[in-house]
Amino acid sequence: MASIRAQLTAAYAATLVITVAAFGGVLYLAHRSEDEHDLERRAAADADLALRIIDQTAAAGDPVTATTDRLVGAIVTPRLRTLLEGLPDYIIVLDSTGRTLYNSFAVRQLGTDDQVALSQLGARLPAESPPQLASLTDRNLLVVVRSEQPRTSAITRVVAGVEVGSRDLAGQDVMATVGLVAPIILVLSVVAAYGISGRAFRPLDTLINEVEAITDGRSLHRRLALAGAGDELVRLGATLNAMIGRLETSFGGLRRFTADASHELKTPLAVLRADLERALRAPTESTDQLVALEEALAETRRMTDLVDSLLTLARADEGRFDILREPVALEPIVREVCETALILGEDGGIVVSLPVLDDATILGDPRWVRQLFMNLVINAIKYTSRGGQIEIALHARADVVAFSVKDSGMGISSGDLAHIFERFWRADQARSRGAERAGRGFGLGLAISQWIAQAHGGTIAVTSRLGRGSLFTVTLPRADAIPKAPELSNS
Amino acid sequence: MKLLVIEDDPTVGQFIKHGLEEQRWGVDLATDGDEGERLAATGAYDLIILDMRLPKKSGLDILRSLRGRGFERPVLVLTAQDAVDAKVQTLRAGADDYVTKPFAFEELLARVEALSRRPRAIASPLLRVADLTLDRDTREVRRDTSPIDLTAKEYMVLEYLMRHAGQVMSRTLITEYAWGYHFDPGTNIVDVVINHLRKKVDAGHAQKLIGTVRGVGYVVKS
Numbered sequence: 178m179a180s181i182r183a184q185l186t187a188a189y190a191a192t193l194v195i196t197v198a199a200f201g202g203v204l205y206l207a208h209r210s211e212d213e214h215d216l217e218r219r220a221a222a223d224a225d226l227a228l229r230i231i232d233q234t235a236a237a238g239d240p241v242t243a244t245t246d247r248l249v250g251a252i253v254t255p256r257l258r259t260l261l262e263g264l265p266d267y268i269i270v271l272d273s274t275g276r277t278l279y280n281s282f283a284v285r286q287l288g289t290d291d292q293v294a295l296s297q298l299g300a301r302l303p304a305e306s307p308p309q310l311a312s313l314t315d316r317n318l319l320v321v322v323r324s325e326q327p328r329t330s331a332i333t334r335v336v337a338g339v340e341v342g343s344r345d346l347a348g349q350d351v352m353a354t355v356g357l358v359a360p361i362i363l364v365l366s367v368v369a370a371y372g373i374s375g376r377a378f379r380p381l382d383t384l385i386n387e388v389e390a391i392t393d394g395r396s397l398h399r400r401l402a403l404a405g406a407g408d409e410l411v412r413l414g415a416t417l418n419a420m421i422g423r424l425e426t427s428f429g430g431l432r433r434f435t436a437d438a439s440h441e442l443k444t445p446l447a448v449l450r451a452d453l454e455r456a457l458r459a460p461t462e463s464t465d466q467l468v469a470l471e472e473a474l475a476e477t478r479r480m481t482d483l484v485d486s487l488l489t490l491a492r493a494d495e496g497r498f499d500i501l502r503e504p505v506a507l508e509p510i511v512r513e514v515c516e517t518a519l520i521l522g523e524d525g526g527i528v529v530s531l532p533v534l535d536d537a538t539i540l541g542d543p544r545w546v547r548q549l550f551m552n553l554v555i556n557a558i559k560y561t562s563r564g565g566q567i568e569i570a571l572h573a574r575a576d577v578v579a580f581s582v583k584d585s586g587m588g589i590s591s592g593d594l595a596h597i598f599e600r601f602w603r604a605d606q607a608r609s610r611g612a613e614r615a616g617r618g619f620g621l622g623l624a625i626s627q628w629i630a631q632a633h634g635g636t637i638a639v640t641s642r643l644g645r646g647s648l649f650t651v652t653l654p655r656a657d658a659i660p661k662a663p664e665l666s667n668s
Numbered sequence: 669m670k671l672l673v674i675e676d677d678p679t680v681g682q683f684i685k686h687g688l689e690e691q692r693w694g695v696d697l698a699t700d701g702d703e704g705e706r707l708a709a710t711g712a713y714d715l716i717i718l719d720m721r722l723p724k725k726s727g728l729d730i731l732r733s734l735r736g737r738g739f740e741r742p743v744l745v746l747t748a749q750d751a752v753d754a755k756v757q758t759l760r761a762g763a764d765d766y767v768t769k770p771f772a773f774e775e776l777l778a779r780v781e782a783l784s785r786r787p788r789a790i791a792s793p794l795l796r797v798a799d800l801t802l803d804r805d806t807r808e809v810r811r812d813t814s815p816i817d818l819t820a821k822e823y824m825v826l827e828y829l830m831r832h833a834g835q836v837m838s839r840t841l842i843t844e845y846a847w848g849y850h851f852d853p854g855t856n857i858v859d860v861v862i863n864h865l866r867k868k869v870d871a872g873h874a875q876k877l878i879g880t881v882r883g884v885g886y887v888v889k890s
Contacts (some may be wrong), residue, residue, distance in 0.1 A: 289849050303706065333702075395889060428771065440748060440749075443748040443769050443770060444677070444721075444748055444769060446769070446770045447677075447680055447748070447769035447770035447771065448677055448679040448680055449770075450770040450771075450772075451679055451680045451683035451770075451773075452679055452683070453842075454685070454687075454772065454773050455682075455683050455686065457838055457841070458687075458690075458835065458838075464881060464882070464883070467836060467881065467883075467884040468882075468883035468884050470838070470884075471838040471839065471840060471883065471884045471885060474838055474840045474841070475838075475839070475840045477770075478840050478844065478849065479852065481770050481849065482849060482850055482852060485750070485849070485850065486850075487751075492751065500752065501752060512820075513820065513821075516819055516820060516821055517821065517847065517853075517857070520857055520861060521853055521855060521857060521860075522861045523855070523859045523860055524855050524856075524859075525855070545849075547848075548848075548851075551847075551850075551851060555851075555852070555853050555854070556756065558853070668878075
């Protein structure tokens with residue numbers, strides 16, 4: 178979807194186009210009707226003037242018609258003709274039979290057909306009828322007819338015409354002007370509108386960027402800057418700030434609860450554990466009792482593990498990457514992890530191989546790195562069935578080292594792939610077979626693994642195909658390849 | 669050698685006291701901060717195990733006040749805080765080492781032994797059960813006189829069982845010793861390792877040294 182800024186500009190431009198078009202249309206129509214009135218008046222004036230000239234000539238007792246050419250018949254006298262030539266436009270003088278006595282210069286320029294058509298129209302039209310439009314071959318005329326009272330029997334009718342097309346040019350001029358200026362106005366306005374809306378939206382953009390920067394629990398302490406924004410934006414910002422504040426409070430409460438609860442559980446767990454260990458060491462002949470104690474110890478250990486994991490993740494939410502920063506050689510850790518995988522693989526009928534084992538050192542916490550690698554290997558074993566294969570590798574590159582675990586297990590569907598690093602997430606039916614073998618995991622292993630990778634400035638990535646297997650890759654920055662950079666020690 | 673445990677929780681305190689007494693340490697137990705500091709100040713102890721959260725006076729205060737008065741013997745701190753900064757704080761205040769709660773006794777003992785620099789006469793490098801010997805210095809394992817080649821994990825499991833020869837060690841304890849706390853493979857990994865050990869240690873010998881206690885764990889005894 179287009180941005181509000183673009184939508185606003187488009188709406189503005191559309192409104193402007195409609196306004197200009199409507200304005201131009203009204204202007205054109207107004208101009209046109211004004212023209213028509215003008216033309217009508219002019220045609221009427223022409224006709225009246227011609228009539229008056231004929232009248233005055235007749236009143237002075239002068240003849241109005243004369244026959245100079247027998248073949249042609251009677252036409253207006255040369256004297257009257259000279260007077261009538263003074264009139265512009267189209268003038269035709271007819272006698273009672275409709276025969277033409279006089280054609281003005283303009284009429285004489287017309288073709289014969291047009292001359293005939295015009296004089297016939299003039300003869301046919303009733304006198305004093307409203308002006309009539311005559312369509313000739315190449316032009317339109319507005320025609321007015323005046324009838325002479327029978328003072329002079331020779332002349333009965335005067336036809337005056339005014340060319341419509343010639344005056345219409347004025348309306349076209351208006352349209353041409355509008356057509357020329359409108360696009361320029363349009364372009365300028367759209368640019369201005371886009372610029373202005375951009376400026377108006379800039380505080381909103383800033384606001385969006387600031388809100389976007391608040392991605393998780395670690396950045397909830399941030400607040401939006403309110404200065405410089407418009408009134409509505411200040412209100413929006415203040416509202417958002419209040420909301421972020423409430424989020425921070427509840428998020429903090431949840432985090433504190435998790436941390437406190439985990440912490441408070443540790444002491445009773447220590448007591449429980451001490452009791453169990455002591456009971457296990459005490460000499461006894463009852464195997465049943467030992468079995469119960471061992472089961473209790475195993476559960477206590479699992480619970481301790483869960484509490485530790487919760488505490489670790491609660492701290493991670495606070496943005497505390499609580500780890501040591503010391504040089505850790507990865508090769509021995511991978512060897513140990515691989516031996517463990519071999520033992521587990523033997524139990525599950527899985528072939529484990531270690532095709533690549535480079536030597537690399539990172540800066541970090543050996544305990545966590547070991548757990549990260551162990552988690553991935555145990556995960557691979559859990560979700561690979563008998564007869565499968567697991568490939569473990571440690572590839573050293575220029576400034577990073579990649580630890581990868583590839584299995585031929587059941588794989589992860591693309592829909593699940595996005596969730597596997599979430600806390601307490603476990604795949605449903607598809608993985609039930611593996612889950613059965615896996616025992617009762619808490620679903621925290623991969624969440625912890627991701628935290629460990631991130632805490633070491635690295636990443637964890639997974640590619641998988643359902644039914645074909647998965648490939649987990651942990652990439653960590655090498656300590657023995659890069660010069661000591663300050664961002665490495667962000668403790 | 670004498671050792672002072674300052675721990676307010678009676679269960680944990682007694683657990684440490686009895687466990688260490690079994691290892692032939694002399695142990696006194698103080699259950700609050702004031703008593704602990706008074707006893708420590710007598711100078712009668714070679715090593716102090718100090719809990720951080722105590723009634724009356726906190727472990728950190730005791731530690732600072734002892735070090736301030738020139739107390740130079742090793743102090744091992746017990747803490748429920750496994751955050752790095754909390755550990756750094758205790759080390760800065762003068763602790764020599766720390767154990768995070770909950771802990772396995774084995775870990776506590778190992779740290780106490782390391783701190784006390786006890787002569788190896790007590791913690792001998794050579795473990796022997798019948799004709800099976802394990803040298804903790806050279807990591808050599810022999811049955812009779814023939815050497816046995818073990819992987820790293822096999823060695824750790826055997827060493828743990830031989831150190832507690834005659835005692836049934838539970839699967840959980842063995843797993844923790846060889847793989848640490850945060851390890852939950854979902855299968856009994858120890859069983860597989862024991863199988864290997866049986867093939868390498870007991871196969872071909874009339875006397876079987878590795879015994880099973882079903883549902884509990886394993887024992888090495890003659």
